[in-house]
Amino acid sequence: MTPRLAVKDLSVRFGTDEGEILAVDRMSFSVEPGEVLALVGESGCGKSVTAMSVLRLLPSIASVSGSILLDDTELTTLSTAEMREIRGRDISMIFQEPMTSLNPSFTIGFQIGEVLRRHEGMSRRQARERAIELLELVRMPAPRSRVDEYPHQLSGGMRQRVMIAMAVACSPKVLIADEPTTALDVTIQAQILDILRDLRARVGTSIVLITHDLGVVADIADRVEVMYAGHKVESGPVDDLFANPQHPYTVGLLGAVPRPDLAGGIQVRLQEIPGLVPVLRSEPEACVFAPRCVRATAECREAMPPLELLQPRQHAACFHPGSRVADYSEGVSA
Amino acid sequence: MKWYVLRRLGISILTLVLSTMVIFVAVRLLPGDTAQVMAGESADAGVVAAIRAEYGLNQPWPVQYLQWIGHAVRGDLGTSAGTGLSVAGALAARLPVTLELAVLAVLIAVAIALPLGQLAAVHRGTARDYLPTTGSLIGLSVPHFWLGLLLILTFSVNLGWLPASGYVPFSQSPVGNLSRMIMPASVLGIGLAAVLMRQMRSAMIEALGSDYIRTARAKGLSERVVVGVHALRNALTTVVTVLGLELGALISGVVITEQIFVIPGLGKMTLDSVFSRDYTGLQGVVLLTATAYIVINFLVDVTYSLLNPRIRVGAGAS
Numbered sequence: 001m002t003p004r005l006a007v008k009d010l011s012v013r014f015g016t017d018e019g020e021i022l023a024v025d026r027m028s029f030s031v032e033p034g035e036v037l038a039l040v041g042e043s044g045c046g047k048s049v050t051a052m053s054v055l056r057l058l059p060s061i062a063s064v065s066g067s068i069l070l071d072d073t074e075l076t077t078l079s080t081a082e083m084r085e086i087r088g089r090d091i092s093m094i095f096q097e098p099m100t101s102l103n104p105s106f107t108i109g110f111q112i113g114e115v116l117r118r119h120e121g122m123s124r125r126q127a128r129e130r131a132i133e134l135l136e137l138v139r140m141p142a143p144r145s146r147v148d149e150y151p152h153q154l155s156g157g158m159r160q161r162v163m164i165a166m167a168v169a170c171s172p173k174v175l176i177a178d179e180p181t182t183a184l185d186v187t188i189q190a191q192i193l194d195i196l197r198d199l200r201a202r203v204g205t206s207i208v209l210i211t212h213d214l215g216v217v218a219d220i221a222d223r224v225e226v227m228y229a230g231h232k233v234e235s236g237p238v239d240d241l242f243a244n245p246q247h248p249y250t251v252g253l254l255g256a257v258p259r260p261d262l263a264g265g266i267q268v269r270l271q272e273i274p275g276l277v278p279v280l281r282s283e284p285e286a287c288v289f290a291p292r293c294v295r296a297t298a299e300c301r302e303a304m305p306p307l308e309l310l311q312p313r314q315h316a317a318c319f320h321p322g323s324r325v326a327d328y329s330e331g332v333s334a
Numbered sequence: 335m336k337w338y339v340l341r342r343l344g345i346s347i348l349t350l351v352l353s354t355m356v357i358f359v360a361v362r363l364l365p366g367d368t369a370q371v372m373a374g375e376s377a378d379a380g381v382v383a384a385i386r387a388e389y390g391l392n393q394p395w396p397v398q399y400l401q402w403i404g405h406a407v408r409g410d411l412g413t414s415a416g417t418g419l420s421v422a423g424a425l426a427a428r429l430p431v432t433l434e435l436a437v438l439a440v441l442i443a444v445a446i447a448l449p450l451g452q453l454a455a456v457h458r459g460t461a462r463d464y465l466p467t468t469g470s471l472i473g474l475s476v477p478h479f480w481l482g483l484l485l486i487l488t489f490s491v492n493l494g495w496l497p498a499s500g501y502v503p504f505s506q507s508p509v510g511n512l513s514r515m516i517m518p519a520s521v522l523g524i525g526l527a528a529v530l531m532r533q534m535r536s537a538m539i540e541a542l543g544s545d546y547i548r549t550a551r552a553k554g555l556s557e558r559v560v561v562g563v564h565a566l567r568n569a570l571t572t573v574v575t576v577l578g579l580e581l582g583a584l585i586s587g588v589v590i591t592e593q594i595f596v597i598p599g600l601g602k603m604t605l606d607s608v609f610s611r612d613y614t615g616l617q618g619v620v621l622l623t624a625t626a627y628i629v630i631n632f633l634v635d636v637t638y639s640l641l642n643p644r645i646r647v648g649a650g651a652s
């Protein structure tokens with residue numbers, strides 16, 4: 001099957017006053033039709049930058065290289081006007097902050113309808129009727145009266161439903177969801193994930209889910225790409241990767257999640273990964289994770305390990321792969 | 335919405351009542367004696383006393399105040415000590431002149447400030463930002479009287495295109511009216527445009543940096559819609575407030591400009607009344623100015639609530 005969205009060797013650099021920052025370095029991934037791919041990592045790993053560069057929504061200080069294919073269309077070389085046709089119709093996006101991502105001055109009906117008038121050529125009346133249907137689809141209570149309300153009258157969960165309604169209005173091929181549940185409480189999170197699952201089944205939309213929440217990943221994703229400091233460090237099907245993580249960063253991330261099902265009543269201390277994600281200025285000459293890694297050796301400090309196929313469907317960029325739990329209590333080399 | 339408007343209306347009326355008291359006292363704190371001015375420098379003490387009695391000036395202030403208010407609510411603002419004419423009549427003749435001047439000034443200011451402020455915000459940090467920003471600094475720094483004289487020198491004295499001063503009612507000769515109003519309105523409008531342009535620029539920059547602008551772009555909307563609809567609507571709420579406050583200030587700020595261009599509006603009347611110690615005239619004109627200010631602020635609040643649904647819809651509940 002040809003992938004719906006194929007990103008190859010994507011690099012993003014930001015020119016800042018303090019010099020250049022390499023936010024994403026030669027990142028590649030692809031999503032099949034109807035597949036849910038999770039991009040996972042801590043804050044500052046380059047997940048959101050990757051997503052924004054697919055839609056070409058990064059500010060002008062960013063320079064992007066690499067290839068982004070949507071079916072057979074190369075997005076990086078499209079004109080601005082052609083790109084606008086893609087945005088909101090073929091690829092749409094849900095953002096992390098439902099509280100601020102909607103315009104406070106317009107009704108939600110107007111804001112959902114705007115996408116339909118833009119891409120489907122609907123009249124105001126048609127767009128309003130379709131907006132009500134879309135609000136029903138995302139399980140908004142009382143959609144017929146809510147359609148004329150303003151964002152400040154809605155709760156965070158309802159606003160995120162509006163964002164989703166807006167994003168799926170034109171049945172997009174790809175939906176990029178950037179931390180769609182982070183700002184919401186747990187019961188609402190589960191409902192939002194249900195809606196996304198439902199859409200995938202109904203419309204066949206491919207979903208790129210950006211999150212740091214491994215619970216969400218386990219719940220909905222088919223495949224996972226783990227990112228660290230702008231690099232892909234591990235990838236694989238969600239079950240394999242959770243059962244048998246290879247990269248010490250993935251092992252560390254999984255160790256930081258409470259797993260009452262595995263503890264069997266025994267109290268297991270959660271593991272944290274000490275340190276912070278580094279900011280890269282140029283292509284690394286050592287493993288980006290080495291400063292925080294208990295397995296790091298001299299080899300790791302001399303070259304960035306390449307991605308290698310370690311398990312049948314699982315890649316990792318590590319010289320010392322394996323799923324054994326890293327013990328951080330014995331001190332880190334950093 | 336209804337409660338919001340009613341509440342604002344109540345506050346406006348209260349403000350108006352308080353301001354009548356301030357006006358009444360402030361006018362009486364001016365040095366000089368109206369009765370003496372009316373009677374003339376060398377008048378007999380008996381004549382001065384008679385005038386004082388006739389105009390009620392010998393009564394205690396609270397009594398005078400209540401008499402003034404009592405007449406004012408019936409539209410009678412008394413007789414001018416300087417001209418001997420009805421103050422209300424004089425105001426009725428002068429108010430349209432000043433209003434026309436203010437409205438023209440606002441139109442000029444809006445026409446300059448909104449497009450330039452938007453341009454500067456969209457092209458922040460480039461020449462298209464620096465030029466209007468520097469221009470507004472000049473506009474802010476130049477005193478009205480100097481700009482007025484400069485315009486008269488250029489367009490009346492040197493080029494001879496426009497009459498230097500005077501006033502012709504619009505109904506009598508639209509061209510004559512506008513040719514005389516364009517320079518004073520520009521003087522006031524340019525100063526106002528400088529303030530508005532900066533407000534517009536910063537409000538637009540703030541709006542353009544918002545998450546909802548990113549959402550609008552992600553929908554595939556054109557930059558024209560992103561800037562001209564999504565950002566503009568939010569920026570306007572700020573700008574309308576400033577515009578209203580400035581319009582109020584404009585009504586009372588026309589004194590110098592009207593003096594330079596010899597325009598018989600409220601500003602000129604204020605100055606003339608002060609010089610002739612015309613209490614009734616001065617009270618009347620200041621009361622009208624204050625009322626205009628309060629009414630404008632009320633209208634601004636209502637407009638603001640129309641532009642900003644968080645105020646309009648939330649007011650009943652919060």
